Amino acid sequence: xxxxxxxxxxxxxxxxxxxxxxxxxxxxxxxxxxxxxxxxxxxxxxxxxxxxxxxxxxxxxxxxxxxxxxxxxxxxxxxxxxxxxxxxxxxxxxxxxxxxxxxxxxxxxxxxxxxxxxxxxxxxxxxxxxxxxxxxxxxxxxxxxxxxxxxxxxxxxxxxxxxxxxxxxxxxxxxxxxxxxxxxxxxxxxxxxxxxxxxxxxxxxxxxxxxxxxxxxxxxxxxxxxxxxxxxxxxxxxxxxxxxxxxxxxxxxxxxxxxxxxxxxxxxxxxxxxxxxxxxxxxxxxxxxxxxxxxxxxxxxxxxxxxxxxxxxxxxxxxxxxxxxxxxxxxxxxxxxxxxxxxxxxxxxxxxxxxxxxxxxxxxxxxxxxxxxxxxxxxxxxxxxxxxxxxxxxxxxxxxxxxxxxxxxxxxxxxxxxxxxxxxxxxxxxxxxxxxxxxxxxxxxxxxxxxxxxxxxxxxxxxxxxxxxxxxxxxx
Amino acid sequence: xxxxxxxxxxxxxxxxxxxxxxxxxxxxxxxxxxxxxxxxxxxxxxxxxxxxxxxxxxxxxxxxxxxxxxxxxxxxxxxxxxxxxxxxxxxxxxxxxxxxxxxxxxxxxxxxxxxxxxxxxxxxxxxxxxxxxxxxxxxxxxxxxxxxxxxxxxxxxxxxxxxxxxxxxxxxxxxxxxxxxxx
Numbered sequence: 001x002x003x004x005x006x007x008x009x010x011x012x013x014x015x016x017x018x019x020x021x022x023x024x025x026x027x028x029x030x031x032x033x034x035x036x037x038x039x040x041x042x043x044x045x046x047x048x049x050x051x052x053x054x055x056x057x058x059x060x061x062x063x064x065x066x067x068x069x070x071x072x073x074x075x076x077x078x079x080x081x082x083x084x085x086x087x088x089x090x091x092x093x094x095x096x097x098x099x100x101x102x103x104x105x106x107x108x109x110x111x112x113x114x115x116x117x118x119x120x121x122x123x124x125x126x127x128x129x130x131x132x133x134x135x136x137x138x139x140x141x142x143x144x145x146x147x148x149x150x151x152x153x154x155x156x157x158x159x160x161x162x163x164x165x166x167x168x169x170x171x172x173x174x175x176x177x178x179x180x181x182x183x184x185x186x187x188x189x190x191x192x193x194x195x196x197x198x199x200x201x202x203x204x205x206x207x208x209x210x211x212x213x214x215x216x217x218x219x220x221x222x223x224x225x226x227x228x229x230x231x232x233x234x235x236x237x238x239x240x241x242x243x244x245x246x247x248x249x250x251x252x253x254x255x256x257x258x259x260x261x262x263x264x265x266x267x268x269x270x271x272x273x274x275x276x277x278x279x280x281x282x283x284x285x286x287x288x289x290x291x292x293x294x295x296x297x298x299x300x301x302x303x304x305x306x307x308x309x310x311x312x313x314x315x316x317x318x319x320x321x322x323x324x325x326x327x328x329x330x331x332x333x334x335x336x337x338x339x340x341x342x343x344x345x346x347x348x349x350x351x352x353x354x355x356x357x358x359x360x361x362x363x364x365x366x367x368x369x370x371x372x373x374x375x376x377x378x379x380x381x382x383x384x385x386x387x388x389x390x391x392x393x394x395x396x397x398x399x400x401x402x403x404x405x406x407x408x409x410x411x412x413x414x415x416x417x418x419x420x421x422x423x424x425x426x427x428x429x430x431x432x433x434x435x436x437x438x439x440x441x442x443x444x445x446x447x448x449x450x451x452x453x454x455x456x457x458x459x460x461x462x463x464x465x466x467x468x469x470x471x472x473x474x475x476x
Numbered sequence: 477x478x479x480x481x482x483x484x485x486x487x488x489x490x491x492x493x494x495x496x497x498x499x500x501x502x503x504x505x506x507x508x509x510x511x512x513x514x515x516x517x518x519x520x521x522x523x524x525x526x527x528x529x530x531x532x533x534x535x536x537x538x539x540x541x542x543x544x545x546x547x548x549x550x551x552x553x554x555x556x557x558x559x560x561x562x563x564x565x566x567x568x569x570x571x572x573x574x575x576x577x578x579x580x581x582x583x584x585x586x587x588x589x590x591x592x593x594x595x596x597x598x599x600x601x602x603x604x605x606x607x608x609x610x611x612x613x614x615x616x617x618x619x620x621x622x623x624x625x626x627x628x629x630x631x632x633x634x635x636x637x638x639x640x641x642x643x644x645x646x647x648x649x650x651x652x653x654x655x656x657x658x659x
Contacts, residue, residue, distance in 0.1 A: 284641055435630075437637065447637045 020048040021193040023303075023319050024203065029081060033210025034233055034240060036079035038258040038467045040092050042153070042369055043236065043396050044079050044211040046202070047090055048189075049155035051162045052371050054264070054392055056148040056183040056461070057173065062103050064178035065150075069093070070475035071172070078468050081212065089165050090155040093471060094262045094463035096120065099149030103474065112252040113464070116401045117261060120144070121460040128405065129413030129430045134457040140266065142183030143459030150179070151264060151463055153394075162186075183459070185266060187371040187392050195372055196269045196389050197293075197427075197454075200303035200318075204325050204348060206231045206365040218325030221365075222351045222358035228326075235398055236260055236367055243362045248398040251464075258467030260396045263366075263404045265460040267428070269390040271377040274454050279382070281448055285440075292448075295440045296427050298342030306338040330357065335441040340418050343427040346411050354417065364406045366395040390455070400462055428455040481606045485615030487526060488563055489607035492555045492600055493533065500583035504532060504553055507580040518576045519557065522569050524619050526612045528557040530580055553584055558610060560618045567597050631655075 020026065026048075036044070059065040077090040095103075097118050101110055116124060122136040122144030130136065136144040152169060156162035173179035195201040207215020209230035220228040234242030238250035239257030250256045278296075282289025291311075294300045300313035307327035308317050317323045329345060329352035332338060338345055340352070348365075351358040374389025397403035410416075413430065415423035424430060426438035430453060437449035466474065482489050496504050508530045511517065519528045533552040538545045559566050570577055571590055581587045588595035614622050631654075639650050 435634070444640075445636070447640055449637050 021200070023324065024193065024321060027216065028214040029212060030214050032079075032212030034079075034212070034237060035258055035467075036081070036212055038469050039079040039237065040465055040468065041077035041079045041090060042092050042155075043260055043367065043465065044208060045213060046205070046369060047086065047155045049086065049090065049157055050189045051156045051159055052187040052392075053152075053154045053162055053166055054185045054187065054266075055152040055154065055166065055169065055181055056142055057150040057152065057179040058142075058147050058182045059099065059102055059149045059179050061176070061178050064176045065103060065173075066475050068173055068176065068178045069471065072169075073468075073471060073475065076468060076471060079212070088157045088161050091165065092153045092465065094151045094153075094465040096146075096148050096151075096461050096463055098146045100464065102149050105474075109252055109255065112255075114249065114399065114401060116405060117462050117464065120146070121263070121265075121462050124405070127413075128408050129424060130457050130460075131430050133453065134430055136459075139457070139459035140183055143266070143461060147182055148461055151262075151461065185373055185392055187373040190372050190376055194301075195391060196271050196374070196376060197274050197297075199297055199299060199301050202368065202370070203299075203303055204344070206235070206367060208236055208367070209233055216325055217322050218327060221362045222328060224357055231362065231365055235363070235365055235403070236396055238398060242398065250398070254470040254473040255464065255466055259470055260398060260465055261400045261404075262463040262465045263393070263395045263397070263400060263460070264463060265393040266373075266458040267390045267393055268388060268456040268458050270384065270452075270454050270456070271389065272382055272384040273452050275377075276382055277448075277452055277454075285446055292440075295339050295342060296438060296448075298338050298344035305344075306342065307332055310337040329353070339438065339440050341415065341420050341423060341426060341438050343425055346418065346425050347407055349411070349418070352418070354419075364403050366397045366403050366407065369394040369396065388458075390458070396465070424451070426451055481608060482563075484610065484612060486560060486618065487558050487612050487615040488561065488566065489558045489610040489612075490556065490563060490566065490600075491605050491607045492603050493552045493605055494555070494581065494584035494587070494599075494603045495550045496532070496553055497583055497585055498550065501532065501534070501551055504580065504583045507583070508532070508553075511576065511580065518574045521573055522559070522566075524560040524566070524569070526558040526560075526614075526619055526622075528555075528559075530555055550585075553580065555580075556607075558612045563601075564597075567600060571596060 034044070041047075072091070072093070075091050076093055077087070097110070097113060097120060110118070121128070122139070125131070125134075125136050142148055154162060154165050154169075156165065170181055173181075190196065193200055193202060205219055207219035207228070207230045209232055211233065215228070215230060217228055220230045223229040232243045233240035234248045238248060238255070238259050240247075242248040278289045278293045282292045285292040287295070290301070294306055299305050300309070302313045302315070303318050303324055304313040305317070305325070305327045307329065308314065308323065329338065329350050333353045335341070335345075345352065349355050349361055351361075355361050370391050370393045372390070373392055374387055377385060377387070377389065395404055412425040412428060415421050420439070422432050423436055423438070424432055426448065429451075431451040434450045436451035437447050438451065440446040440448070511530060514520070517528070519525045531554050533554050534548070536546050536548060557566070571593055575590065578590050582589065586599060588599050590596055617625070635651070635654050639647055642650060
């Protein structure tokens with residue numbers, strides 16, 4: 001980092017601090033066909049800033065809260081292209097339903113928001129699979145109770161920049177009696193884009209038509225001719241045509257355009273349990289522990305898709321951005337390459353059997369903007385060290401009910417759509433009793449049962465991330 | 477015979493539209509909502525019903541300018557059920573074993589009540605419309621056969637998991653014990 005830009009939150013930095021893995025270079029830019037200056041920046045573009053903070057605020061004084069938002073407005077990052085190097089910090093703002101209501105949005109506007117958003121994530125816990133240890137009564141303080149009003153997400157190149165913005169927000173908010181921080185998670189990218197289980201993550205994203213960013217093969221939807229097509233903008237932004245060639249259902253003005261729904265879920269990952277399971281069961285599995293882990297996920301740890309290379313990781317595929325995500329399931333109906341119950345196949349079935357060549361998956365895509373939190377569990381450690389670690393899962397979609405909830409409710413928490421009975425997603429799902437299992441098709445097939453709980457929900461909220469102009473309207 | 481239209485394999489699909497007495501819509505909705513679902517449903521008691529649904533049909537969706545807007549003269553309670561066998565014995569089983577049925581039909585025009593057996597059957601048949609298309613997963617299998625198959629599937633799965641890794645001789649012995657001698 002250069003000294004001249006070190007203390008300027010808006011300064012430009014040497015690109016080396018951005019930890020983008022070399023095999024996933026920035027997607028190439030192209031002229032956008034959406035109003036990028038009015039859309040918050042992280043919807044259509046993933047940030048490679050290594051540090052982030054998710055700060056939930058409770059608004060104590062509405063007038064002062066609005067004044068604070070007005071002051072912050074120029075610093076909210078829009079989707080406008082930022083040239084060669086991203087700014088040192090980026091800030092996004094989203095509201096829960098309780099938040100919009102609390103700051104005085106009219107009943108007429110409030111009632112135009114869909115039911116799932118008005119209810120909030122905690123009220124829908126049972127259908128989302130948030131049972132047992134995942135249930136809202138065990139969630140972190142401030143989440144799922146109606147107390148969280150605003151989510152500020154701050155991204156920064158280093159902790160110094162992050163702290164600078166956090167402190168500023170906290171002090172201004174608190175000293176004026178405007179807002180209080182009621183829940184906060186610091187997140188940090190792990191080395192080389194891996195998640196805590198050791199898998200290269202964040203590879204697949206929907207290619208969005210006219211978003212100003214060129215997708216990679218495999219990002220969009222199967223085009224029926226062996227290639228891929230971009231997904232319609234209206235699946236991720238209100239005010240644009242969606243995959244049905246109509247306007248997506250949206251709240252009324254000023255929330256009818258350039259805004260979107262955001263899902264926030266803090267997920268604890270039990271790394272030691274995952275290591276123990278792959279180690280123990282891997283001794284019995286003919287392909288060994290590494291292949292067993294790959295069969296659970298659907299990719300090898302380095303990101304090689306099982307569909308493209310079922311017997312071993314392939315560094316050539318992983319090194320090629322045009323191949324790392326370019327695969328389909330149609331020719332692997334039995335799941336001999338990638339199990340039907342593998343995590344990536346369940347949450348994004350592409351053209352799998354029963355999904356009519358992708359014509360039944362195109363309305364259920366989400367833009368993922370997750371980030372790992374907590375320190376890595378030291379290499380080789382097989383027991384939990386008591387540290388909190390996992391993934392802050394964030395996604396954007398035009399309809400939480402049709403998109404995120406379909407994935408979570410019908411594909412993660414139920415196996416029926418895939419012919420898997422009541423088996424839940426083996427990697428991220430909540431097991432349904434001692435009979436929950438993963439079937440790895442083969443001759444003979446291999447079963448892993450019972451299913452340990454690797455991922456536990458620590459809390460979550462449904463949010464609305466307004467356009468920049470709607471944020472301005474909210475300050476008046 | 478016209479009834480063939482309601483049959484797929486060994487499954488009969490009954491669709492009944494009965495007009496709700498004006499002003500009784502709320503009572504009908506409350507009656508429907510109080511009916512337990514799944515295994516607790518009164519229809520599950522019969523052991524022959526694949527699927528059944530009670531719903532209120534209260535408006536027609538206008539499908540665009542090329543169609544002139546249409547409206548209903550009254551609201552309807554719609555009862556649908558796909559079951560094993562013929563209509564007559566099914567109606568008998570409702571009369572004999574589902575006293576709750578009065579609860580949801582008594583707010584409909586002309587309902588004679590379960591106590592008037594012949595009138596009840598006539599009333600259902602009068603309000604029946606032909607089911608021209610319906611989907612049942614296993615139309616050639618009775619509900620009890622489906623339930624039995626699912627239990628066997630579970631048993632096989634449990635066996636496959638517990639027998640994982642056994643050598644051939646041991647596997648065969650375990651299989652015989654579980655599925656042949658165990659019967």
